[in-house]
Amino acid sequence: MNDPVDVLxxxxxxxxxxxxxxxxxxxxxxxxxxQGGWMNPAQYPSTGRDWEARFYGDYSPSPNIRGRPxxxxxxxxxxxxxxxxxxxxxxxxxxxxxxxxxxxxxxFRVKTLDGVADDWPIDYDTLAPFxxxxxxxxxxxxxxxxxxxxxxxxxxxxxxLGRSGARLAKAMNKLGWHWWPSDTTVATVDYxxxxxxxxxxxxxxxxxxxxxxxxxxxxxxxxxxxxxxxRTHCRVREIMTNEHGMAxxxxxxxxxxxxxxxxxxxxxxxxNGIGTPRLLLNSASGRFPDGLxxxxxxxxxxxxxxxxxxxxxYVDEPTDSNRAPPTCLWSKEFYETDPARGFVRGYxxxxxxxxxxxxxxVASEAKGILPWGEDHHRMFRKxxxxxxxxxxxxxxxxxxxxxVTLDGVLKDSHGIPAPxxxxxxxxxxxxxLEHGIARGKEILAAAGATNICVNNPILxxxxxxxxxARMGTDPARSVVNEWGRSHDVKNLFIVDxxxxxxxxxxxxxxxIQAIALYVADQMKxxxxxxxx
Amino acid sequence: MSAVSALTSTQRDDxxxxxxxxxxxxxxxxxxxxxxxxxxxxxxxxxGRDTDMVRTALDHLARLAGKPLADLDPxxxxxxxxxxxxxxxxxxxTLTRVVLQCYYRDDRVVRSLGLELRPxxxxxxxxxxxxxxxxxxxxxxxPMWRRIS
Numbered sequence: 001m002n003d004p005v006d007v008l009x010x011x012x013x014x015x016x017x018x019x020x021x022x023x024x025x026x027x028x029x030x031x032x033x034x035q036g037g038w039m040n041p042a043q044y045p046s047t048g049r050d051w052e053a054r055f056y057g058d059y060s061p062s063p064n065i066r067g068r069p070x071x072x073x074x075x076x077x078x079x080x081x082x083x084x085x086x087x088x089x090x091x092x093x094x095x096x097x098x099x100x101x102x103x104x105x106x107x108f109r110v111k112t113l114d115g116v117a118d119d120w121p122i123d124y125d126t127l128a129p130f131x132x133x134x135x136x137x138x139x140x141x142x143x144x145x146x147x148x149x150x151x152x153x154x155x156x157x158x159x160x161l162g163r164s165g166a167r168l169a170k171a172m173n174k175l176g177w178h179w180w181p182s183d184t185t186v187a188t189v190d191y192x193x194x195x196x197x198x199x200x201x202x203x204x205x206x207x208x209x210x211x212x213x214x215x216x217x218x219x220x221x222x223x224x225x226x227x228x229x230x231r232t233h234c235r236v237r238e239i240m241t242n243e244h245g246m247a248x249x250x251x252x253x254x255x256x257x258x259x260x261x262x263x264x265x266x267x268x269x270x271x272n273g274i275g276t277p278r279l280l281l282n283s284a285s286g287r288f289p290d291g292l293x294x295x296x297x298x299x300x301x302x303x304x305x306x307x308x309x310x311x312x313x314y315v316d317e318p319t320d321s322n323r324a325p326p327t328c329l330w331s332k333e334f335y336e337t338d339p340a341r342g343f344v345r346g347y348x349x350x351x352x353x354x355x356x357x358x359x360x361x362v363a364s365e366a367k368g369i370l371p372w373g374e375d376h377h378r379m380f381r382k383x384x385x386x387x388x389x390x391x392x393x394x395x396x397x398x399x400x401x402x403x404v405t406l407d408g409v410l411k412d413s414h415g416i417p418a419p420x421x422x423x424x425x426x427x428x429x430x431x432x433l434e435h436g437i438a439r440g441k442e443i444l445a446a447a448g449a450t451n452i453c454v455n456n457p458i459l460x461x462x463x464x465x466x467x468x469a470r471m472g473t474d475p476a477r478s479v480v481n482e483w484g485r486s487h488d489v490k491n492l493f494i495v496d497x498x499x500x501x502x503x504x505x506x507x508x509x510x511x512i513q514a515i516a517l518y519v520a521d522q523m524k525x526x527x528x529x530x531x532x
Numbered sequence: 533m534s535a536v537s538a539l540t541s542t543q544r545d546d547x548x549x550x551x552x553x554x555x556x557x558x559x560x561x562x563x564x565x566x567x568x569x570x571x572x573x574x575x576x577x578x579x580g581r582d583t584d585m586v587r588t589a590l591d592h593l594a595r596l597a598g599k600p601l602a603d604l605d606p607x608x609x610x611x612x613x614x615x616x617x618x619x620x621x622x623x624x625x626t627l628t629r630v631v632l633q634c635y636y637r638d639d640r641v642v643r644s645l646g647l648e649l650r651p652x653x654x655x656x657x658x659x660x661x662x663x664x665x666x667x668x669x670x671x672x673x674x675p676m677w678r679r680i681s
Contacts, residue, residue, distance in 0.1 A: 046652040050578070053633040057581055067581075106678040113678070123680065147673040161662025169666040178676060180667075198656030208653040323657035336678050357645060361632040365554075366625060372554045372613065377561045384645060 013091015392436025
């Protein structure tokens, strides 16, 4: 048996890394287990001539397509939005667009303001110092002063507007709508050992330059120097409990596939909104027959993605296409509730600079705007390098029928039952998507774009995995309390996107990490009576 | 299984013909078609995880054609291609993607598009700043986000 540790963190991604770093100053024995390994940026797709093709293969955002040994399969057949993620040290921060908005203050008071869903048990002001600390640790570029967002002070200047951003900005000004250069975790100057962005463009499937923040190159090096232990290629099967109903440790498979038991005083789950309910449900026992920490019955329920509608078109002048980070601007014009729109809550726009030639050819052929045969070449030259895109990222309200359960048949490479996702897009989200599509088309038209296409929803757009172990003060209506501790198991904490009560309408990683830092801070403040 | 034996001789012939239907050679743009031998060799060598889907697509194509595609007259071949795209599902999409991803990384094709023959890393690209005065009207707007008392 392994020596006991004080704190065991499961998952080395966005939230697990932040918690590990924050807890390091307690000098406790802290161990993190991750099912994946360290990434080698020299092997990222942008280093080879097949850089675009690998997006459809070993660097697909879909674990079902990618099928790396670190991945587990997900049955998402019964969902119009497919789950995308990345497994390894750094988690999905290895494979994300680095777009870095925060939830707004209103996102924490949805019930009070709009009469839907539930209020969070914490508020924006509580998280504000952790947002700032996280921005410094991850390294954020952006421009202070956005009238559409709560104040922030990014430590690096924003990315250039470029041709694409400038053209889109002109369109937004023409319409009189808000826009602002996006906060991103792309380093625009050399920052804390990271080299500045050189516009590889293919940022999402890993940054070979190291300019894009992922926790393997931000939090983890600091956490390891501070004494945290990280054990890779260790896949946790289940969390064990003792006769007192407390977590006693975990059973995992080590890098050689050997079953191990790791005892721990405290267990912290950081496995994302799919992996966390999967683990809790796989940890069912005689004491917890419906799954661990599930007396509310809400583990796995209230799954929220952000349904994305993507609109794109083609302009006469060349755009930045694949020669710059993919996102450049955001807009909060339609973020806050306006009852006149016919739905509550709202969405943000994120603007895309364009894509590379292979992606353009494949996508345009599939849409039917790039023909086979004689006219192929003329049309391709009209499309390639001329794309502008805008995506509406819509707030998804929690609905219990949208859920993660265990699949009855599908298992991972260790024989552990895989998750199954059942999800439908709700009525409010559907109206929001329609509104976003109409406004997106107006933006593209104002930019002079033609051949406008729509993806609604983006099929492989389930990046944001939220709500499946929500926080709250009522044990009957939530899985963890207002500082991330399980209501049922008092030495079990959850720090990933599972704890979101509502989703907001922006990319959530900044908020996920701020919550993780907040929970870690709460643990440190309560060490003397953590289990009371 | 070797890369060459991933497809039968008949399947390779059909792949070559359908590839040329997707992207024919062009004297106007001075580019080969997707049936070019080097591009075909790239497809076969890198089929990898797409092999089964491409086989499925080619089997579907063969059923629709009833005989080797090359033996069909152009009108019939066009009709088969139309039906293949309409009814081939993910397999047809995969085959088309394999053709396009190999075609649009061929040196001659990439050069004809005015692009450099290199991966993005390590050189990267230049990105112009753009006109930041565009932001002036936005800066004057009052805060739009809801304050919570």
